[in-house]
Amino acid sequence: MSAKRTLHEGWTVTGDPDAPVPVDGILASVPGEVVTDLLAADLIADPYVDDAERELAWVGRTDWTYRTAFTVDDADRDGVDLVFDGLDTVARVSLNGVVLGETANMHRRYRFDAREAVRHGANELEVAFTSPYTYAEAQRDRLGDRPNAYPEPGNFIRKAACNFGWDWGPNLAGVGIWRPVRLETWRTARIDEVVPRTALEDGTGVVAFSVRLQKAADADVDLVCSVGPHQTTVRLNAGAETADVRVEVPDARLWWPHDRGAQPLYDAAVTVRDGAEDLDSWTGRIGFRTAELDTAPDAEGRPYTLRINGEPVWVKGVNWIPDEALFSRIDPDRVERRLRQAIKAGVNYIRVWGGGVYESEDFYRRCDELGLLVGQDFPFACAAYPEEEPFWSEVEAEARDNLARLAPHPSLVTWTGNNENIWGWHDWDWRQDLGDRTWGAGYYHDLLPKLVAEVDGTRPYWPGSPYSGATELHPNEQAHASVHIWDVWNNDDYTRYRDWRPRFVAEFGYQAPPTWATVRRMVTDEPFQADSAAMLWHQKAADGQDKLQRGLDAHLPPVRDFDDWLYFTQVNQARAIRLGIEHFRSLQPYCTGSVVWQLNDCWPVTSWAAIDGEERLKPLWYALRDAYAKHSVSFQPDGDGGLNLVAVNDTAYPWHAVVGFWKCDVEGRILARALVTLHVDPRDALTLELEQGAIPVDGEFLITGPEDFPRATWFSKEDKDMDWPEARFEAVAEVVDGGVALTVTAATVLRDLCVFPDRLDPDAVVDKALVTLLPGERATFTVTSEAIAASPDLTLALTRRPVLRAVND
The missing domain is CATH 2.60.40.10 (Immunoglobulins)
Structure with a gap:
């Protein structure tokens, strides 16, 4: 049987002796990254506190070398491989002084043949990293610069774009062995790749296993593929290294998102045998479900409707960024906490944003088990990307690798080519700067859709987020497919969400600072002030503080102190997103989903997140829970001075209820009462026009009673203009x-x-x-x-x- 041995112990890391902080052989964590190693050795200040991040720019401009030693008792095998699940990013791997290979891609796995280099007894392994800036800037100089939303060279290296900083994240572009590394030994044959493609045929689950082997010599072997107790065995004769094997599962139970049904998962396995001896095995868990994206043009444009097992799903989504800027701190427990927080907020869909990474096995395993739908972006974001070599080949290799790696997971339901790059080419003044240079279109419209069809074949692909479905259309056209709404945060009041009539909202968001305890962690300024130097360092958005103040001025009373500013900005964020979601839900089935920017943060920062970088819930999280409730009622203006009551039923059963609401004066005295009988079909919305006399004026407001669904309100004036009595x-x-x-x-x-x-x-x-x-x-x-x-x-x-x-x- 093959043996797999992790090599995570005894590592050290050494830097350039001429760097601002000389580093010679300090202990290193694997998996990990150099910044956490420096922090553990007390060689740098915590980059999350005050402006300490500012002093760490040298880390990403330094070469680093990781070393460890290990012993091997039996090197006499047909195959001896060093396997890295993730190297960040440009590295040379040597064993006992023999160079095994070089890497230039954070987003893929690497396997190196170590048989000729490995020794019986002691072995020395070295991974020498080139500075990501050195590599990226050299590629930029060779190929010619290309537009980027940020003044960084991150589009010239296959590394998470957000490592170079974002409008919510720090620049900690270091290096490291960021995912597991192991030594694998084997005899005769090993399993190189397994792609299980699931389908349903008249109630029978079908798994088509596509298996690729590596053989040390021509030999006949048996391949045993199983799903639970059901299995199929095929013979691979000498010379054959690939096979397609079909396994049927009678009466297969369907996998559903958590708000639609159960999540039955089936144990799948592939074993390669030589007679009675098991040579190697692969295991995974699969689920049976269909995933379709309906984007066929209709009379009003082009929908963007996700169907699971044939049923349309109204997407109650959030955007996901890497949950820590220092990726090694993201352990399975942290992932589970975040996903459970998403579910408790009513979320059924997570979009893994393209400026990060292909998410981990831990992430996808828990989404499978918890019933969260996932849309995975390919990692391209907010920049023009070169298509010349070596990038074309690297993108193809990483896409093939991750399409195969993530294929077993039923939670993964869509692939998207990029984040905002097609939009950027249209609207961000790229074309004049680019001239005839490549910018990524070949990836999004040619390479990636072909690879999704070839390697996966079971999930839909969409070229970009946003994208309208045709190159002749503006990519952010609200009548066509997916849109991003950022004019509201950047330029307008949040009530302008109601001016939009989108088919599907893949991004929209509104900022607020983190919770008090998190502010205390990230800032040591005394006294606290919204515009202190450290607070401003943790505000990465362009004119972010001014935009927060614009929102306060439009809606809330003047702030008296920092406590007011913190509370009022958080209230404004929560109100803005709840208003947007309720408006978009009121448009169903024309609008088929909203994906809020964003669920999580990667460090303590003022941002669009509902859960801050210290894992604490901001008021926005509670607003998400109300806005995404299965039964929801809201008051919506009709555009002509009237007011509607909109009831949404996101369950499989009719909703019959009596809703009471009151018209009140500013003192809270009830001026009028009304009862409305609701009969809302499953997965539907009902709009009822209010009589003119029920609409509040001159400081009056509407409020629903204490029902078993979130309370709805409508105010005739903003709080800053309401003559509220002092709270008693x-x-x-x-x-x-x-x-x-x-x-x-x-x-x-x-x-x-x-x-x-x-x-x-x-x-x-x-x-x-x-x-x-x-x-x-x-x-x-x-x-x-x-x-x-x-x-x-x-x-x-x-x-x-x-x-x-x-x-x-």
Whole structure:
């Protein structure tokens, strides 16, 4: 049987002796990256705190050499291979002084034949990395510069674009052995690749295994392919190294996204045998489902409808970036926490954004098990990419590798060619700068669709995000397929989301700073100020602070201090995204999904994320949960001065309900009541026109009653113009198992009531946020925190500002 042995111990890393910080043989983590090694050795400051990132530019401009030693007891094998699941990025691999090969692509796996270099006994392994800047700038100089949204050469190296910094991320473009490395030994034959393609034929699950072997010599071997108890055996005669093997699974159960059904998974295996001896094996887990993308033109343009098992799915999505800027810190538990947070927010779809990486096995395995749909971008983002060699061959190799690697996962339902590059070519003044130089079109319209069809063949491909479906159309045309909406954040008030009538929104977002405890981690300025030097360093978006202030000026009262600024900006972010989602959901089935930018952060930063870089929930997360609820009611303007009530039912059953709503004055006195009977078909929306007398004017507002779905509101004025009474309430904190129950009883209107327990305990979590109450109503917030529960002073602090906040406090 083949043997696979990880080589993760005993590594050191050495840098250039003339670098600003000389590094000679410090301990190195594998998998890992040089920045975490330097941090562990106390040679650099934490790049996440204040502006320490600024001082680390030298790291990405330095060559680094990793070394380790290992022993081999039996080198007498037909095959001895060194296998790297990820090298970041430009490296020369040597064993005992023999160069095994060179790499120039972070996004693919490498296998090196080490049989002639390996020794019985002690062995020395070296991986020498060239600075990513040295390589990328040399390629840029050779091929000619190309446009990039950021002044970095990241489009001239097959490395995660966001490593070079983004408008939410740091520039920590280091190097490292970022995924596992191992020594593999084998006899006679080994399995080189397995691509299991699943299909359904009249209720029978069919798995077509495409298997490629590597043989040391001409030999007859048996190939055993199985799915659960069902198996097929074929003979590969001498000289044959590939086979297509069909295995049938009667009465296969369908895999569904978590909001549609169950996620049955089947154990699949491939074994190569020589007589009674097992030579090598491959295992994976598969699911049976179909994934289709309906983009056939209709009378109104072109839809973008995802169908799973033939059923259209309204995509309740979020965009995903690498969950840490230092990738080795992303362990399976962290991935699971983030995905579960997504599910609890009502999310059914995650788009893996093209400025990062092809996501990990841990990520896809948990999406399979949890029932999260995934759209994977190929890693191209916001830049023109050269198609000349070596890049064309590298892109082909990485695409083939990852299409095969990710093929087993039923959660993966779409492939997309790039992020914003086709849009950039149309609108970002690229063409004059490019002249006749390549920019990536050959990848998106030719190479990648061919490879998806050839290697995978079971999932749809779309050339770009956004893309309208035809080269003669503007790529961000809202009547055609997928769009990105960024004019709102960049130029307009967030109420302008309602001016859009898109078919599918693949990106839209609104910023806010992270939670208080995370701000305390990232900034040491005293006192806290929104425009302090360190806060501004952690605001990477162009004119970001000004855009935040524009939103505050349009909607909320003037801020009195940093606490107000932090709370109000977070409220504005949550309101903006909830308004957008509810508007897009009200347009179904014309609009088929919204994918919010973004779920997560990779470090502590002011950004568009719902979950900040320290894994804490911002108010936006709670707004996502409300906006993506299975049953949702919202008030929507009709464009002619009228107002509609829109009810959305995202379940498989009819929704029959009676909705009560009230028209109130600024004091919270009920001026009129109404009851509406709802009958909403499964997976549908219902629009009801309100009578003119029900529409609030001159400081009045509408609010639904305490129903079993998120409360809907409609205000005739912005908070800054509402003559709200000063917030009065009674707050009582009671210690309960695992934390504190905080019950707030309103004596006045309380607008967007929030509790921020992280100000008292960084690990504390609250179960709800953004609650609006009328006089006499009450809400109970459950705070999970043993530290707060154990301290009477902290428990009391939950009942008052700045922990307990309302817009009108």
